[in-house]
Amino acid sequence: xxxxPNFPFAPAKFPFFYGWVSMAAGTIGILCxxxxxxxxxxxxxDYLIEELQLSRDALSTAYLIGTVASSTILTLAGKxxxxxxxxxxxxxxxxxxxxxxMLFSTSTGLVNYISHTFDIGYSITSxxxxxxxxxxxRFSGQGVLTLASRNLVMxxxxxxxxLANSISSAIQSFGFAVAPLFIAMLIGEFDxxxxxxxxxxxxxxxxxxxxxxxxxxxEECGLIPDGKILRAKSKTDTSFTPKRDYTLPEARxxxxxxxxxxxxxFSAFFVTGFTFxxxxxxxxxxxxxxxxxxxxxxxxVVSIITAFAGNIVSDYTRLQKLLLIYLLGCFLSALGxxxxxxxxxxxxxxxxxxxxxxxxxxxxSLTWPRFFGKTHLGAISGLSMSLIVFASAIAPLFFSRIYTxxxxxxxxxxxxxxxxxxxxxxSGKAKNPQLN
Numbered sequence: 001x002x003x004x005p006n007f008p009f010a011p012a013k014f015p016f017f018y019g020w021v022s023m024a025a026g027t028i029g030i031l032c033x034x035x036x037x038x039x040x041x042x043x044x045x046d047y048l049i050e051e052l053q054l055s056r057d058a059l060s061t062a063y064l065i066g067t068v069a070s071s072t073i074l075t076l077a078g079k080x081x082x083x084x085x086x087x088x089x090x091x092x093x094x095x096x097x098x099x100x101x102m103l104f105s106t107s108t109g110l111v112n113y114i115s116h117t118f119d120i121g122y123s124i125t126s127x128x129x130x131x132x133x134x135x136x137x138r139f140s141g142q143g144v145l146t147l148a149s150r151n152l153v154m155x156x157x158x159x160x161x162x163l164a165n166s167i168s169s170a171i172q173s174f175g176f177a178v179a180p181l182f183i184a185m186l187i188g189e190f191d192x193x194x195x196x197x198x199x200x201x202x203x204x205x206x207x208x209x210x211x212x213x214x215x216x217x218x219e220e221c222g223l224i225p226d227g228k229i230l231r232a233k234s235k236t237d238t239s240f241t242p243k244r245d246y247t248l249p250e251a252r253x254x255x256x257x258x259x260x261x262x263x264x265x266f267s268a269f270f271v272t273g274f275t276f277x278x279x280x281x282x283x284x285x286x287x288x289x290x291x292x293x294x295x296x297x298x299x300x301v302v303s304i305i306t307a308f309a310g311n312i313v314s315d316y317t318r319l320q321k322l323l324l325i326y327l328l329g330c331f332l333s334a335l336g337x338x339x340x341x342x343x344x345x346x347x348x349x350x351x352x353x354x355x356x357x358x359x360x361x362x363x364x365s366l367t368w369p370r371f372f373g374k375t376h377l378g379a380i381s382g383l384s385m386s387l388i389v390f391a392s393a394i395a396p397l398f399f400s401r402i403y404t405x406x407x408x409x410x411x412x413x414x415x416x417x418x419x420x421x422x423x424x425x426x427s428g429k430a431k432n433p434q435l436n
Contacts, residue, residue: 036141
């Protein structure tokens with residue numbers, strides 16, 4: 001693959017700053033990761049349970065195994081990103097994701113063939129195959145493609161990072177909200193296997209797109225972040241440009257890394273558990289499937305508003321303050337699940353998920369370059385992503401076991417409330433190490 005940043009065209013010759021093209025391209029890359037995100041998997045959950053003859057607990061366990069396995073090598077993927085850049089990494093991840101989606105579309109045939117050829121029980125074979133496929137799906141989609149695309153946007157901006165991320169986050173929130181309805185429409189129009197094939201083709205089209213438009217950073221293109229120096233440094237300058245670049249060992253030795261990382265992990269954990277079982281959660285409270293899938297629409301409205309406001313404010317305030325508001329959203333989200341059987345719980349859930357989702361996009365993108373610099377951004381964000389993916393891995397089984405034991409999901413909400421309270425108590429010391 002040609003890694004010349006000026007091929008097939010030179011970004012420096014664009015009539016406007018190419019960072020805005022990178023922002024759009026990175027946003028599209030994150031949207032293309034949706035089939036590998038829980039929100040994309042959730043629409044297929046009941047079909048996989050039925051077709052592969054697995055219980056909900058078994059499918060959740062397979063998801064756990066595949067996702068945990070992927071989380072163990074995401075830090076290495078981050079280092080690969082630091083070495084080879086966004087274009088190469090995103091293309092490789094998208095190709096792997098498309099291949100995995102095609103395998104999912106033929107999963108029943110694969111299970112039948114292996115089961116009969118090697119005389120292994122159908123359910124055992126299903127469990128093994130789907131665990132492997134979840135590993136490939138989560139590593140390529142939720143992990144590497146998201147990491148490369150998110151960092152692409154961050155590297156092209158400094159003082160305008162909040163503005164760029166606000167636009168990107170708003171588009172992401174809307175895309176993630178309508179994705180379940182779009183995938184459900186594909187399944188209704190065709191079937192679940194054909195839906196997987198269509199998603200695979202769309203992902204392959206993104207490979208070409210990434211090759212044309214992705215560039216790792218402005219410096220390799222003869223440009224600088226933001227395109228120009230926006231203002232002279234003064235006593236009132238509110239930018240948070242890092243004074244030094246931390247290595248991965250240095251970053252993970254700080255208190256602030258773990259507080260922010262664990263807080264982001266809660267969102268990944270709770271949203272994954274909720275989304276993976278969303279139809280079942282709403283059904284246990286007497287709501288329809290349409291009501292369950294439609295919850296993402298009003299949530300996205302709150303998320304877009306929160307993300308836009310949070311990103312703009314982030315240019316002028318410390319991220320610790322946004323962390324506190326984010327954790328409040330986490331608290332409301334968990335409380336909403338705990339009391340979802342009541343009408344008020346539905347609206348609390350929407351508000352909490354919206355705030356949590358909107359500020360997750362802000363903190364996951366802005367925290368690491370602001371706190372630790374850009375030189376080792378791939379490795380540091382890779383470790384964070386690894387922890388986030390691990391947290392998301394254990395969530396479906398956690399929610400599923402609670403449902404199996406209690407017949408509802410209320411206990412999951414109450415446990416979530418308790419965890420958020422602990423994080424709120426610990427967040428007081430989460431200060432930017434660049435400002436010490």
